[in-house]
Amino acid sequence: MAEISADSVTLDLLMEARETVRSSPLEVINTPMIPWCQTTLPLPMNCNIHIKLENLQRTGSFKIRGVANQFARKPRGGHFVTMSAGNYGKSFAYASKHYGSKGKVVMPETAPESRSVLIQSFGVEVERVPTSRLMSVVNRCVQEDNMTFLHSYDDLDLIAGHASLGLEVLEVTPEPDVVVVCCGGGGLLAGVAAAIKLSGCDETRIYGVEPEGACTMYKSFVEKKPVGMDTKSIASGLAPPFAGRLPYELCRRHVEEIVLVSDEQITAAVSALYGSGLVVEPSGCAAFAAIVNNKIPDMEAKNIVCILSGGNIGKDELANFPD
Structure with missing residues (x-):
């Protein structure tokens, strides 16, 4: 393709x-x-x-705009992973709960702890890592746990x-x-x-x-x-x-x-x-x-x-x- x-x-x-x-x-x-x-x-x-x-x-x-279009084009009940410092993760978690999807947000350690707590309140898993390791952790989730990666900006x-x-x-x-x-x-x-x-x-x-x-x-x-x-x-x-x-x-x-x-x-x-x-x-x-x-x-x-x-x-x- x-x-x-x-x-x-x-x-x-x-x-x-x-x-x-x-x-x-x-x-x-x-x-x-x-x-x-x-x-x-x-x-x-x-x-x-x-x-x-x-x-x-x-x-x-604004992140909910892109998330609304992403999730509308994905099968319900999927298992998704993303990386986010907070705002995309919050919209991703909100959509995951609505659509009955499983989700995980890989967050940089520099993001406020309160953002992690908020995302977890929607039933989505959070893993905090150094910024330099964000993509490597996402790739691990895709390869080992068969998750689908939803990119937060690209x-x-x-x-x-x-x-x-x-x-x-x-x-x-x-x-x-x-x-x-x-x-x-x-x-x-x-x-x-x-x-x-x-x-x-x-x-x-x-x-x-x-x-x-x-x-x-x-x-x-x-x-x-x-x-x-x-x-x-x-x-x-x-x-x-x-x-x-x-x-x-x-x-x-x-x-x-x-x-x-x-x-x-x-x-x-x-x-x-x-x-x-x-x-x-x-x-x-x-x-x-x-x-x-x-x-x-x-x-x-x-x-x-x-x-x-x-x-x-x-x-x-x-x-x-x-x-």
Whole structure:
């Protein structure tokens, strides 16, 4: 069978996935998009910004979109394994319980313990390992325990499901000038970018945002191939050990640039959003951090969309952030 490539991602495929996501029994929400000017957040400059609130999804992040499309295309009652720092694992566990599937999440040891406990509460097994061993443990589960691997970011069905977010953005802002999206392995960025560009928004500039200490897609752009690195960031959900191959191909085709933010800028973003009544985890506010720190070129007088991708942060974690 031919290897899936960026050419496999068509607008028809993404529209079909959107209908699957919309009708999913997992009850994926068409999340609100609110004007920045209707919040108490300071505007960094004279521009029109809309904020897409994926932190309001039922499982607390955008990940449920891709999971809904993945599970709709798998047999019920399967035995699946994945790797995740938390958000994908939570949606995976939620779907596993609904569909009566057995599941296991291999998590990096750096992920908050509370995420492991939450995933286990859905009846899914968790194994915590060093980040460098994630794939080797997944491979062991596939080979020795006959599990099916569901990738948390490098998967066509997953990316197509995430694209539903991009199509929703266009329903509110049909021709945005700039769209800013967080990037870890690249699944969300690839899906949103493909949805917007394939819908005919040729002039829209799409930016991915990564932490400085976990910039696999940025390095992949530099080296012109998907690469890995030893990642370390307060935004654990944006710190997989390598960029996905299919996300990389799609991002190279549709994304303007990958920009970087520091952990200090991410921390300040969490606090600023919380102070305005928005609970957003570090991994979910990278796009916001890039905008307020003027990392995005040519924003003046532009129509901009900022994705807040997740809000899974516990009281214990919030207590460590400054007021």
